[in-house]
Amino acid sequence: MAAVPRRRSGAGVRTTGTRGAGPYLTYLLPAAVLFTVVIAIPLVMNVYTSFTNWTGIGPRQWAGLANYRQLLHDSEFWASMWHSLALIAAMAVVPAVIGLIVAAALFDVIAKRFSPRVASLLRACIYLPQVLPIIVAAIVWGWILDPQYGALNVALRDVGLGFLARDLLGDPQTALATVMAVLVWFQLGYPVVIFMAALQRADPALGEAAEIDGATWRQRLWLVTVPQIRPEIYVVLLTCTVASLRAFGWIYALTSGGPGVATQVPSYYAYQSFFTNLDVGYGSAIATVMTVIIVAVSVVFLWVQRRHTAGDTT
Amino acid sequence: MSGTLTSHRPAQHGLARRRPARRRLAQRRGPAAWLTLLALVVVTLAVLVPFALIALNAFKPPAQYAAHGPLSFPDGFYTGGISTFWDTTDFGRALWNSVLISGCVCVLAVLLSIFNAYALGIGRVKGRTWILGAFLIANFLPQEGLVYPLYDLAKEAGLYDTQLAVIIIFTVIQAAFGTYLLSSVLSTFPRELLEAARMDGAGRARILWRVVVPVSRPTLGVLLVFFFIWTWNEFFLPLVFLVSNQNQTVPVALGTLEGQHIMNPLTTSGAALLGVFPTIIFFLIFQRTLTRGVTVGSVK
Numbered sequence: 001m002a003a004v005p006r007r008r009s010g011a012g013v014r015t016t017g018t019r020g021a022g023p024y025l026t027y028l029l030p031a032a033v034l035f036t037v038v039i040a041i042p043l044v045m046n047v048y049t050s051f052t053n054w055t056g057i058g059p060r061q062w063a064g065l066a067n068y069r070q071l072l073h074d075s076e077f078w079a080s081m082w083h084s085l086a087l088i089a090a091m092a093v094v095p096a097v098i099g100l101i102v103a104a105a106l107f108d109v110i111a112k113r114f115s116p117r118v119a120s121l122l123r124a125c126i127y128l129p130q131v132l133p134i135i136v137a138a139i140v141w142g143w144i145l146d147p148q149y150g151a152l153n154v155a156l157r158d159v160g161l162g163f164l165a166r167d168l169l170g171d172p173q174t175a176l177a178t179v180m181a182v183l184v185w186f187q188l189g190y191p192v193v194i195f196m197a198a199l200q201r202a203d204p205a206l207g208e209a210a211e212i213d214g215a216t217w218r219q220r221l222w223l224v225t226v227p228q229i230r231p232e233i234y235v236v237l238l239t240c241t242v243a244s245l246r247a248f249g250w251i252y253a254l255t256s257g258g259p260g261v262a263t264q265v266p267s268y269y270a271y272q273s274f275f276t277n278l279d280v281g282y283g284s285a286i287a288t289v290m291t292v293i294i295v296a297v298s299v300v301f302l303w304v305q306r307r308h309t310a311g312d313t314t
Numbered sequence: 315m316s317g318t319l320t321s322h323r324p325a326q327h328g329l330a331r332r333r334p335a336r337r338r339l340a341q342r343r344g345p346a347a348w349l350t351l352l353a354l355v356v357v358t359l360a361v362l363v364p365f366a367l368i369a370l371n372a373f374k375p376p377a378q379y380a381a382h383g384p385l386s387f388p389d390g391f392y393t394g395g396i397s398t399f400w401d402t403t404d405f406g407r408a409l410w411n412s413v414l415i416s417g418c419v420c421v422l423a424v425l426l427s428i429f430n431a432y433a434l435g436i437g438r439v440k441g442r443t444w445i446l447g448a449f450l451i452a453n454f455l456p457q458e459g460l461v462y463p464l465y466d467l468a469k470e471a472g473l474y475d476t477q478l479a480v481i482i483i484f485t486v487i488q489a490a491f492g493t494y495l496l497s498s499v500l501s502t503f504p505r506e507l508l509e510a511a512r513m514d515g516a517g518r519a520r521i522l523w524r525v526v527v528p529v530s531r532p533t534l535g536v537l538l539v540f541f542f543i544w545t546w547n548e549f550f551l552p553l554v555f556l557v558s559n560q561n562q563t564v565p566v567a568l569g570t571l572e573g574q575h576i577m578n579p580l581t582t583s584g585a586a587l588l589g590v591f592p593t594i595i596f597f598l599i600f601q602r603t604l605t606r607g608v609t610v611g612s613v614k
Contacts, residue, residue, distance in 0.1 A: 023518050024437025027429040028445075031489065034426070038486040039452050042463035049462065056462075102357065109350045113343050118351075124601065125358045128365065131597045133547040135565040136589035140364050143582040151367050151384040158385060185361060242454050249549040253569060267550075270458045275554070280462055291459035298454045 043291070050284035056274075060281070067285035077286065080257075080264040083176060084245055087265065090180035091187045091244035092237050098184070099191025099236070102126065104221050106192070107199040108207070123196060127189030134186075138253035141182045145169050169255055172262040179254060179263050183247070191236045198229035230308060238301040245294055266290050368590060371583035372396060379580060395584035399571075402581075405588060407560060408567040412546055412592075415477050415484070415563060420541035422485040424534055427492030432522050434493065435500030436508065446497055453490035457550050465554055475557050483551060488541045499533050500526065539600045546593070564589060 050067055052060035071077050111119035129137060144151045147167035156165045168178040202225065210220045226233070248267040251257055257264035257272070266286055273283030371384055375392040399405065430449070434442045464483060465474070473479040503526065511521045527534070549565045556562045562570070568589050 024433040024439050027433040027437070027522075028439070031426055031430045031493070034482070034486045035452065035490075037467075038464070038483055039455065039460065039490075042460040042467070043455070045463035045466070046459050056466075102354065105350050105354060109347050110354060113347045114351060122354055122358050126361050128594075128597065129361060131543065131593045132590060133549065133565045133568075133593065135549045135569045136586060136593075137364075139568060139582060139589070140368060140586045143586070144364060144367060149384070154383040155385055158383070185364075188361065246456055246458075246550070248458075249565075249569070252549075252553075267456070267458050271461075271550075274462050284462060287456065287459040287462070290456045294454055294456050295451055298451060302450075 046284050046291075047288050049281055050288045052281045054280040055278045056280045063281060067282050070282065071285055071289070076261045076264055076269065077266075079261045080266045080269045083263060083265050086176055086180055087183065087244040087247050088241050090183040091247070092240035094180075094184050095187040095240065096191050096233065096236050099188055100195055100221070100226070100233075102188070103192045103195035103199060104225060107196055108217075119196075123189075123192060126192050129186045130189045132186075134249035135253055137186055138182075138250050142169070142254055145178065170259055172259050175255055175259060175262045179250065182254070183244070183250065187240060187243075190240070194232050194236050195229060198232035199225065202228040231305065234301060234305040234308070238298065238305075241297060241301075242294055245290060365590070368583050368586045371580065372587035374580065374583075376580055395580035396588060399581045399585045399588065403567045403571060403585075404559060405564075405567065408562050408564045409592070411477060411556075411561060412563040412565075415480055415552075416542045416545040418481045419484045419488060419545040420538050422481070423488035423492055423541045424537050426485060426489035427496045427537065428522070428527065428534070430489065430493040431496035431500045432526060435497040436503055436526065438501075442497070446494055449490045449493045453487065453494065457487075461551060461554055464551075468555065475555065475561055477556070477561060480552055480555050480563075483555075484545050484548065488544060492537050492541070496530070496533065496537070499530060503529070539596075543593070543596055543600075546596075564592065 049060065051062065051064060053063045053066070054060040106119045106123060110122065145168050147153060147165075147170060152168075153165035156162055166174070168174045206228070207220055207224050210224050215223070246267055247265055248271065251263055251265050251268040252271075255263040257268050267290070270283045270286040270290065273279045273286060277283075367384060370388065371379065372395065373391050373393060374386075374388040374395075375390045376394070378386060378389060433439050434446060439445075464479075468474040468476075468479045471479075473482075507525055507529065508521060511525045516524065546563075547565065548563075549569060552563050552566045553569060556566055559567075568585055571585065
């Protein structure tokens with residue numbers, strides 16, 4: 001917290017800037033300009049547009065709350081919001097739970113009783129989908145799940161289970177669950193890597209003490225490990241939740257929101273309103289709702305996290 | 315967690331330190347331990363299946379695919395699928411565009427992050443908590459909420475369908491994260507170093523370039539790698555902004571082709587291979603940085 005010295009001793013000291021934080025502010029200048037143009041102005045324009053009717057060409061017509069009123073009665077919008085919850089489950093909750101178990105098993109069992117090298121190798125393989133561009137991963141899955149020539153159905157037919165083969169992405173009953181399964185595959189590596197790093201930071205003595213006291217593996221995981229790595233669990237849940245609300249690429253390449261609206265999500269719905277339906281005001285309203293939800297979720301997460309970490313230290 | 319970034323400690327170090335304990339445990343490889351290993355190997359193999367399928371089919375002759383399907387082992391080496399895809403999408407061009415955009419963004423975004431973090435982390439300008447909060451929120455904002463006004467502004471500025479527009483936008487988006495991360499790293503920067511440099515008569519700019527930047531080089535390296543890969547993988551904004559073929563990045567070129575539903579299984583696996591290939595290369599080159607730096611999100 002050392003303050004910037006205002007007077008310098010010694011002669012012949014050449015300095016730029018002699019006052020407190022003033023000169024430091026100049027370093028924020030490029031960012032101030034760029035953030036205003038790329039983030040602040042578009043954000044305000046988007047909110048403004050959501051109160052207008054606009055096709056993207058010509059003048060905007062003030063519409064008040066009409067777009068939002070329409071949203072309230074739009075079953076496709078509500079469907080997309082519910083599907084967002086499903087995607088949060090698939091990208092945040094399920095990977096965090098499985099990731100915790102996998103990370104703990106790799107750390108406690110594989111690294112200690114077999115070899116840390118095997119644990120690193122398995123971790124690297126599980127993380128591999130995370131480095132793929134989403135669109136590439138989505139194309140690969142689209143091909144695997146293709147009803148006619150896709151590898152999954154071909155494999156089922158090859159082993160005599162052809163009656164199980166079906167058009168998973170084309171059937172409204174199974175489309176969302178299939179997308180969710182693919183997302184779990186994609187996302188799992190992220191919590192595994194974060195949690196393994198967290199476990200290395202955590203105090204091993206506590207777990208060993210609990211083991212000597214006869215705690216089962218599950219008890220140790222929930223009562224000793226989880227409280228120790230709580231900050232990382234918050235971060236994983238927050239970043240994965242935010243990521244799941246941006247699942248545009250997956251929906252674009254896998255289902256286009258279909259069949260019907262079975263896999264429609266706000267992100268894709270906004271894109272369609274902007275660039276396909278040319279209903280820019282309505283798309284802006286959807287995007288504004290998304291923005292408000294994401295900002296609210298982030299603020300709540302950060303607040304809870306700060307409270308918990310503050311509670312730990314005092 | 316910012317410590318993970320600044321330290322050079324390899325991941326296994328913490329385990330190696332407890333070697334005696336490990337040797338003791340190694341003798342207790344009971345059936346439960348073997349079952350755990352088996353379960354994890356099964357999970358890992360399941361994760362790898364799609365990669366195996368790409369590898370199996372990218373070079374498979376079409377006749378064999380038609381006769382024996384995606385699971386048969388290729389009996390020939392056929393590059394037709396890949397070369398068809400390469401030519402129809404002008405893939406070389408897309409690769410170059412991706413390298414150009416990601417390369418510019420990662421350098422510019424790191425520079426911008428350094429400037430911001432210097433003022434916020436070391437300069438401790440007034441209201442820095444709020445400014446940092448704003449950067450963090452900016453990083454979380456959904457691109458859907460910015461895309462149409464940006465599209466509009468770019469059209470007015472004559473930057474629509476240019477790489478420059480995408481470079482500017484992603485420089486700002488990545489720098490929002492970089493600023494947040496780097497500020498918390500620099501707020502623990504050793505004050506003695508700054509004092510010493512100041513005593514020697516160095517000005518603010520000189521201290522930044524000669525002291526702060528060299529000392530935080532490991533963190534900057536992680537940021538550089540991350541910004542490059544994140545920008546490489548971006549799809550939504552490049553899809554909106556880069557409409558003409560000669561400007562498209564790899565994901566956009568792949569995505570628009572998929573959107574046209576003109577892909578057959580062999581071009582799909584060829585395309586997937588070409589799409590996967592660069593990122594696997596990055597992964598192998600940066601593997602240690604990635605697994606070390608993936609925890610950067612968990613800055614407190």
